Amino acid sequence: MLQFSFWDILSNLLIATQWTIVLSLIAFVCGGIVGLALLFMRTSRIPALEWFTKVYIEFFQGTPLLMQLFLFFFGIALFGVEVSPWTAATLALTFWTSAFLTEIWRGCVESIPKGQWEASSSLALSYIEQMRYVILPQASRIAVAPTVGFSVQVIKGTALASIIGFVELTKAGTMLNNATFRPFLVYSLVALIYFCLCFPLSWWAKKIEGRLNVAR
Amino acid sequence: MSYKLQFAELLPYWNVLLQGLIFTIVLTVVSTVAGIAVGTAGASARTFGPVWLGRVVAVYVELIRNTPFIVQLFFIFFGLPALGLKLSETTAAFLAMVINLGAYSTEIIRAGIEAVPKGHIEAGLSLAMTKWEVLRRIVLNQAFRKIYPALSSQIIIVMLGSAVVSQISAEDLTYAANFVASRNFRNFEVYLLAALAYLVLAMLTRSLLRALGRVIFKAR
Secondary structure: OOOOOOOOOHHHHHHHHHHHHHHHHHHHHHHHHHHHHHHHOOOOOOOOHHHHHHHHHHHHHHHHHHHHHHHHHHHHHHOEEEOOOHHHHHHHHHHHHHHHHHHHHHHHHOOHHHHHHHHEEEEEOHHHHHHHHHHHHHHHHHHHHHHHHHHHHHHHHHHHHHHHHHOHHHHHHHHHHHHHOHHHHHHHHHHHHHHHHHHHHHHHHHHHHHHHHHOO | OOOOOOOOHHHHHHHHHHHHHHHHHHHHHHHHHHOOOHHHHHHHHHHHOOOHHHHHHHHHHHHOOOOHHHHHHHHHHHHHHHOOOOOOHHHHHHHHHHHHHHHHHHHHHHHHHOOOOOOOOOHHHHHHOOHHHHHHHHOOOOOOOHHHHHHHHHHHHHHHHHHHHHHHHOHHHHHHHHHHHHOOOOHHHHHHHHHHHHHHHHHHHHHHHHHHHHOOOOOO
């Protein structure tokens, strides 16, 4: 019978951690891109676009991420397309991330004084130019801390991808537990690895936030 | 799309889904009340308690905030029995929820406590109020007023996060949806219905908490 030593368990978990990191990065980057597009729509003052983003955000913030994963996993399959857990997880996490990032960034954009909008529009800048050259450079400074803070939520969110069968850290933990029957050890290690991934980010976010408060 | 959605096939299972919904609501309400109690105690201990206790609370908060809820749940449900502490799936679900919300609300309430001006505490003490009276009537009273919105959104986040307890077969709404899907294979329909139920629940909770806040924190 195959025996698992402590190092076997740890090394297997670390291999799976790579997938947690890859999935987190993809979700965060793609979510950021979609989120930026949504941000432009949300602040465009075109009623139809604003209404769409409102409904979008309401849905992705108001339903469990787990449900979104299920809906993507089983929903795309209805079109007769084979869906891998990998595709479903990437899509669901991307849309979920984008909804939260849009709301975070909208708050930052709205905290820019109205005079900046008025001044830039009186200089005949178009909406896109206003955002690009005046508003976003200022808003992005405030946005760094909450965005880094949210990246922790993304890493923790990827743990749910294990439920639809994506093998990342949590799923590897479950599989190793089934093989070794040492749940206490396995889940302690899993929690510890997540902590090592997330804590530096939390700490960094707090530090940036503190620095921003001093500047004012 | 050649597939036609068939919501009618969910009808025979309405009571299963309703029971799941009720379990989710009860789980949320109980863990909200208990979690805020834990959070209040934790935040008070961290700001006014001895240094060692503050450190213990800080470690608890950071450990919970930087690990996924599902791992906490698995640790409690699968890991603790190895130490001799066996819990039913319902107990484990409640416990995990309370521990999770407790950590987040500790951090939120602590922010509120720290925003209370020192002069208010000194004024209270100089009026011969006891420490407990100052804590309750001056510090926590003002702190909760300030952090109520943040706490409300955390409650909703935890309510949505509770979908995960289905994974240790605690019989919540998601568990009921999984059960129905395994019976009639209408996966998409049942998950869409459950997702909408969660959405309505989240919106109702938000307006309920807002109304409650207006009653509790009436402008004086």
